[in-house]
Amino acid sequence: MAVNLADNELDTTIETLGPAKIEFPLKQNQSLGVEGLEQFKIFISDSTRVLKDIEVHCSMEVNETDTKPVTFEMAGPRKEIYFDPTKVKAAVVTAGGLCPGLNDVVRSIVLTLYHLYGVRNILGVKFGFQGLIPSFKHELLEMTPGFVRDIHDLGGTVLSSSRGLYSITEIVDSLERLNINMLFTIGGDGTLKGANKISEEIKKRNLKIAVVGVPKTIDNDINLVARSFGFDTATEAAAEVIRSAHTEALGAPNGIGLVKLMGRDSGFIAANAALAEREVNYVLIPEADFDLEGEQGLLKELERRLKLRGHAVIVVAEGAGQKFFPDMKEEHDASGNKKRGDIGVFLAGRIKAYFKEKKMEINLKYIDPSYLIRSRPASSSDSIFCGFLGAKAVHAAMAGKTNVLISQWNNVFIHVPIKAAIASRKKVNLQGMLWHSVLECNGQPPLINRQ
Amino acid sequence: MAVNLADNELDTTIETLGPAKIEFPLKQNQSLGVEGLEQFKIFISDSTRVLKDIEVHCSMEVNETDTKPVTFEMAGPRKEIYFDPTKVKAAVVTAGGLCPGLNDVVRSIVLTLYHLYGVRNILGVKFGFQGLIPSFKHELLEMTPGFVRDIHDLGGTVLSSSRGLYSITEIVDSLERLNINMLFTIGGDGTLKGANKISEEIKKRNLKIAVVGVPKTIDNDINLVARSFGFDTATEAAAEVIRSAHTEALGAPNGIGLVKLMGRDSGFIAANAALAEREVNYVLIPEADFDLEGEQGLLKELERRLKLRGHAVIVVAEGAGQKFFPDMKEEHDASGNKKRGDIGVFLAGRIKAYFKEKKMEINLKYIDPSYLIRSRPASSSDSIFCGFLGAKAVHAAMAGKTNVLISQWNNVFIHVPIKAAIASRKKVNLQGMLWHSVLECNGQPPLINRQ
Amino acid sequence: MAVNLADNELDTTIETLGPAKIEFPLKQNQSLGVEGLEQFKIFISDSTRVLKDIEVHCSMEVNETDTKPVTFEMAGPRKEIYFDPTKVKAAVVTAGGLCPGLNDVVRSIVLTLYHLYGVRNILGVKFGFQGLIPSFKHELLEMTPGFVRDIHDLGGTVLSSSRGLYSITEIVDSLERLNINMLFTIGGDGTLKGANKISEEIKKRNLKIAVVGVPKTIDNDINLVARSFGFDTATEAAAEVIRSAHTEALGAPNGIGLVKLMGRDSGFIAANAALAEREVNYVLIPEADFDLEGEQGLLKELERRLKLRGHAVIVVAEGAGQKFFPDMKEEHDASGNKKRGDIGVFLAGRIKAYFKEKKMEINLKYIDPSYLIRSRPASSSDSIFCGFLGAKAVHAAMAGKTNVLISQWNNVFIHVPIKAAIASRKKVNLQGMLWHSVLECNGQPPLINRQ
């Protein structure tokens, strides 16, 4: 038996600002005391790593391969750290769309910096990266334990957010001018790309500023990140919406409940919510092509179902069916995301037109709950998870790690180079257990015309 | 001191099918037993009436007027009833849009008919009045206590619904053919108008069919009905949506949360939800005119607020601002409701255009939660209320009352002639406590340009 | 037809500190402006009164009686007020057990004083009346709009509370020493009795201090108060607990879910929650006697039901069945409430012992959710209601009314002399609609052995 887990292109080495020679400030930990804390074998060594792939195949001979398995650096507190806590000035920024748990992560970063390391200079950057561009004149927030005490009860972000990255030069100028030596960025793919560029500019200028990302993606679509915070809360909320759509579908002759859910590139929320609230008949996600017209197309299929059952529920991820917008110019929003045609409104229109032509009465109820979902406070599960993410981010920064993000992988918290994470998107595997379960659950046909 | 409460045009006399000579079937009440039930002084006499107006003015002299005060017949069980329960065949119909509590009312009607009176023939009409039009071929449901046992846990209506009244002749033909002698209609203004016409056709044909309405209006806008079921649940749900809108408004530079709530003719939900979740800056309702342009108009006012505070929340009832749709043809939907221009989408567009022209970055989040609100199950308060409404409707029908609806007035359940209820709409009083409190609460200026 | 509503013993006259000669400070209302506010016909005259009883009997002849109907003074802002707002120093105290909505009332009092009248001196008394006893050394809170802004999102009371009244002399000494001329007491029967004594002491000393009560009773048992705040929220919460008890009862052989709910003297929560969540088989309230032993007693009846159905749900109000505690000394708690035997624990023990003797396996799950219910934040409906109560309390105090409480009666807000309210308790009418509906709903037999 052998472990053959090679993945030759993936570089999981973590950048550092320099050697970590300062001792962890145990004395900060007042209630536990020095001995108290040392009893905890909490310190993680850089040489402790986590396997990326954990499936093995018994039939393979031992040593038939000598490629090394891919591993990740484990996250957590280091006994030797890079920064002198008394001299740290940290900044926290939240960027991109809202997501349940943002405040929980901010709270955890502040409390860990303050209580565990004794850092007293913690700035909140307002309105995403705008807050580091002087011309916007946003003030910086001084964040204390008192300020963050109850913020986890609120949805949204107390720092406010914005899309877009603005000038990397101006941002790094601001970091220099403010003497910030630790930047925590909580944001999605666009933010991580920005964090990567900022890190590179910092390196070019030979500054000692650690850049640590906490990946935020309500769509759960970031590469090498098994679970993203807020996804659990969003799925719960999305399942409730599907229940409403089902109630509406049952409430009128040929009722159709059509729900548009988040999912620009990946249909994880749509797929999971459909498994949680099992009244969905059609789940449309970006990964799975589907036809509207033709004998196997959605419209004809929907007609068959209505004639048979009298109602239907459709869930569509916002990035699904983009082939129906061939003229969509290659536009991008301020976060650098490619703009999407509005598949929800499009489908609603096409379905109505189809049945109007057929002179068949339908009652379509279109629901777009995105703002209601993403503005929720985090569930307990997400809240606890965010607490760990924030603490691990601080540990990484204090140890001098940079251009790194905190991820959970195989249930362990790890360091991932930001470059590796932004190289591609995580997608629903159309041959995998999740998608197969969705299709099983709702009995959904392929919706593709066979030639 | 005198009570001077005349209201000369209002006729509160209730129609009856004939004299009530049959004794209330006490024996049905197995657990309480005959003595058990008689101990309850629950029987209401037709001569017990409820004052419509209850304010008095001390300065007036006693007897300075001899006009009689307007009173309503009190609802409740009668000791003598009109129908022989063993021969009753009742039908229940739910019509119009969904509203929390529909199933609770259906459940209560069925259980009261079955257990209190011993009626065994209870039909559920599917898809509103469509279910009584033979060409639609909807089957009738036989409803039993077992069938309705848990339906109050579900949103929507187990009978399904539809808009529109179809042919009165065909409907009354169906009632005759099916030997139905008791029709319960749970629906709004359109349904009540239909029930009135059905009653008149029944009278013309000299049939002995009681028609009893339970007024359903999530907008709480039916005349002579102080509280309509589902309104409490809807307000709670609407308040949660406003909280989300506020979170979104805070989450981006110049964030604007714009929420469209139910309220075709009356702004009760918008006004109450704004009082419950006090982060609303502008409440726009059908009763209160407002300008968009000009120095006091909404757009300029919004600009001032954004410059001062950086975010804003707007709640607009769907029937507000209809003056902005001058070309809207006099169209009506199937329920007979005048079609409305979509003020939510209109406002979103106008606000975006205004600030685009001003080159001021805003982030508008438009939320239309109507389907999510109306499909909820009833709150406990609404559920209990629906239980009483359904029971009172059965008592009225059994006593031979017809063309009547069940209302709560001054906290007492009463009979109101359907004709009186459909004569006009209940509106938010712009000079009253509710609207004044809303304006106080959010500090909203008049939004009207003074000449 | 005549209105015969005499109730000769009830004195509804409201005490005042003196004539109201100061004009309502319209200028405070910045956004509305003077004209803005005057357009609202919001001012209430003392001569506007509200009928107590609103049922009339048609058979009676007009003027057959010349007794005057009992009426209440209507609550609301007066055009002429007693206090000069610039010289007002107000104090707010919350006393007794927690109840949903306490913070909403506090918030409304502060905002109305501040924004509508321009009062700038508003003190929060901590820990109930303890906060006015110097030896406890509790500091007073200076309350501003900023302080109360978000407190309605929290359960409990930001002022904290305590039971007990302590020395009336010391309390009035403190009011004098602090130059407080307006005391708002939010509390139950004990607190109102205290407020009455404080008012009398104030009168004796000829001080000009208005004492206005907002009645707090989660049990909804205060006389002449149709609806008390928090009751709606408590009923919703209690109904959820009953659902859990039902699930537990179904989950084991001969499962019994036994729930103890609030209700020291009156069973309103138990009765309403049982109507909302209809899986209760036995509702035991203080007003209705019941036997444990004997052929018709609860134990035998429960045995019959378990043999027939295999599970049962019992809801018991805390004040029910006190006859089973004959040796209970006449003890009282700090609020002056008579101490009760713990009927929940008692019943659990007796039921277990009964079936143990019968060698019949049962699985009893006893749930006491009181702290979980009363610590909830207010529902939207309660929150709005609390907003009105607080505002009306301020209007009453500013007009110089004293020894008065704010009540809702026949859906109108009124002034009730505290003396009238504390004269007796509101009880569930065993011959009325509520209790009859409960018995109907759960098919509960009398549980009393007939001789």
Added chain:
Amino acid sequence: MAVNLADNELDTTIETLGPAKIEFPLKQNQSLGVEGLEQFKIFISDSTRVLKDIEVHCSMEVNETDTKPVTFEMAGPRKEIYFDPTKVKAAVVTAGGLCPGLNDVVRSIVLTLYHLYGVRNILGVKFGFQGLIPSFKHELLEMTPGFVRDIHDLGGTVLSSSRGLYSITEIVDSLERLNINMLFTIGGDGTLKGANKISEEIKKRNLKIAVVGVPKTIDNDINLVARSFGFDTATEAAAEVIRSAHTEALGAPNGIGLVKLMGRDSGFIAANAALAEREVNYVLIPEADFDLEGEQGLLKELERRLKLRGHAVIVVAEGAGQKFFPDMKEEHDASGNKKRGDIGVFLAGRIKAYFKEKKMEINLKYIDPSYLIRSRPASSSDSIFCGFLGAKAVHAAMAGKTNVLISQWNNVFIHVPIKAAIASRKKVNLQGMLWHSVLECNGQPPLINRQ
């Protein structure tokens, strides 16, 4: 670098009833069709295994050890199965205390058997193993897709449950007599021990009956099971209770909120809930010893805190502090669990007595929410998880695996021999990240007197 993961005592070999030679019944999958299903590479081979330990240490040399890593068999559908689906008669039993998600697992087992394999004979055993003991005369339920359709919306278990295992001989006799060839047991440690004994008896009798367990433990304390269903829901519910306790603690002078949570042997719920709702000051779990008396004991510490802050929140797992019950006989409940002294009631009493002696007013509010937590319906996350567990259990049974349970490990579903799981309990690691975070979060001192 080497992978050194030996764990020599752990045998992870799965028992089987015999070789799997029957083809997976693809034709059952109507909507996907044969090709449809084959496109999914869903079939798992027995030779695909999952690593137990995934940490590696870079410093180690490759091949310095030749011990094989411990691996688990991966769960999932097999292309060749053991049972002919048309001849399968399956039985499902739920045993032990309630737990959120029981109905979801039952539902998934029934739907997977029915739709994916075409099994038509599925029995629900009522009241746990009682249902297989003839003398109890419980009837068996015939379960169909219609029966289980909506049961995931309900808390508890539609099969009902019981504690205790009764005679293994009688149970296996019943399985034989009923021709059951597949037994699914959903239960905790006691149930798994029973399932193991049943499997051994089946083996002894040389019967071909597969026994597959789905581990149910709201405490999340089963060995080799990383996540147990219902734990997520329970943590969410427990966090809400802690919030109430905090509100109560704040609401009175020296308020103490004392919450007893589930956790007979392991404090996972207490620890996680305390991390989710961060107002807890002391978390007491079975794994961590604590003193009551003495300078560092809980009582003195509590006194210090009350004097400093005026309120406190304590969370105690039910199995904590058992050293305070030295006289507790070695009693066990029907499930074989050792009986515990009631630490919640004990602590409440001791705290009250301590402060009474000190003549210090405290207000202790004791909350025991266990029945309210465990009777909840599953959260979306748990519901989805249960769906997978049930399906994997069916795949295991159809493939002829037996004496096996379904577990999630490193985020992958695996087969674990029941024997391995019942060998020991999973405990909170007092040196690990979870417990350290709890102590960090609430600043809790050791509560142990140093000699």
